[in-house]
Amino acid sequence: MLFVCCKRLFLAALKVVSKLTAAAFGAWEKDGFAPEEEFLAKIKAIPGVSAVETQTYTLEEVKLNKKDAKKAMDKKAAEAEKADVAEDKPKPPEDPAKKLKKVLKEGGKRGVEIEGAADMGGLQFFCTSVDEPEGNVDLLVQCVAAMNEKSDPTEEERKGGSGRVGKMVFSAGLAGLAVAAYVPEDKQAELDCAAWLEHVLRLFKSEIITKDKTVSTGMIPTDSEKNIFPLKIREAxxxxxxxxxxxxxxFPEDNGDSDDDMVFGDDDFPS
Known part of the structure; x- marks a missing residue:
């Protein structure tokens, strides 16, 4: 194994390197690195030179035979592959209790917003999307239930309150687009909940999952071959x-005035 010591000088973009063996460097160091002092003085005297620095560092030359070199390369490649696998590995599922809490919180908050928007616009029905269920139909149903929960005016943070408003709610996930339709009892004579949902789902030849006068659900699976992606089809x-x-x-007629076109998505309810 050979140790090499170097003395390096920096001059703007100019770099001067003196390379010696460890033994020779020791002798040169005892001699004051001559003629370094004289050289530095001349460099510093050049007009425009503002700083000159020197640095001492040691290089260790490691010689590997072909077998050891191959082992080192294979180890490096294995570590890189392991890192790629770790990066692509799906994240572990979130704790169900924590996930449900997030779903209910989003639903309660969205319910208050829907109630306010319906009051201002005189709407009986509302269509929107939510994030937290992430395409899970069961979680979406619970999210809608949180929207419809009776609001308690004594609570510090109101939630729910939109049970009187019919709604269709969409949630995009990797597997597909979950859809839930809700029609309150006093509006069921005017609107068939299942028929409303079936009409929307048939655009992508998807079947309804549950049929009920009050809440009906469906799912449109992701299909890359048919260019069906949840976020892409949701607004349509x-x-x-x-x-x-x-x-x-x-629902109000669309007369071309954007203020009257009541299509609501995530961007309409900033956090």
Whole structure:
């Protein structure tokens, strides 16, 4: 094994390196690195030179035979592959209790917002999307239930309160787009909950999962071959759900004024 000591000088973009063996460097060091002092003085005297620095460092030359070199390369490649696998590995599922808490919190908050928007616009029905259920139909149903929960005016933070407003809610996830339709009892004579949802789902030939007068659910699976991606199709489905209501006279007509086109998504309710 050979140790090499170097003395390096920096001059703006100029670099001067003196390379010696460890033994020779020791002798040169005892001699004061001559003629370094004289050289530095001349360099510093050059007009425009503002700083000159020197640095001593040691290089260790390691010689590997072909077998050892191959082992080192294989080890490095294995570590890189392991890092790639770790990065691509799906994240462990979130604790169900914590996930449900997030779902209910989002639903309660969205319920208050829907109630306010319905009061201002005189709406009986509302279409929107939520994030936390992440395409899970069961969680989406619980999110809608949180929206409909009776609001307690004594609570510091109000939640829910939109149970009187019919709604269709969408949630995008990796597996697909979950959809839940809700029609309150006093509006079921005007709107068939299952028929409303079936009309929207048939745009992508998807079947309804549960049928009920009050809450019906469905799922549109992701299909990359058919270019069906949840986030890509979501807004078009919200628009179609509203158009179905318009035909029944249950939603304001779109007269070209953006203020009257009540299509709501995540961006309409900033956190």
């Amino acid at each position: 489905l919200i628009l179609e759900a509203n158009n179905y209501l318009r035909k029944l006279g249950l």
